[in-house]
Amino acid sequence: MLNDKVMSGTVALPIYDDARGGQTDDDMPDGSCGGSGAYGGFVQNAGITITDDAGTKVGLGVLPAGVRQPSDLPATRVCLFKFTVASLPSSDFYGVQIGDSPVITIPSDRIGQVSLGFNAVVDPTSGLLLLPS
8 A cells, every 4th residue: 555645734723803812822922823722732743643544543743833814804813734744545534633633534535635724714725714604
């Protein structure tokens, strides 16, 4: 079995400047951002675990530093993490877990454009941040 599959994608956390507060701490000295509170596991160097359709661990990675991006939506800014995990074996689907977050199942035909949003979703076609209504 060749280990030639690559999973790449984006994790998006909205940052609010109003009474709702934020899901991220964007006051880091280097200008990066990361999760806080219930999203505290979404920070630079958080572990990424990839499993195959049998539940076997097949890949490991880490989140890079989050980067603040402006938004025209209710969230005034977004903390984006772009990640890549290479050398994965073929599988019908993969499980993705970041830190202690729940495992998210990704079909094999989507591993090159994974978009994980927490109270937000990044549209893989347009790259726009979509917030639930």
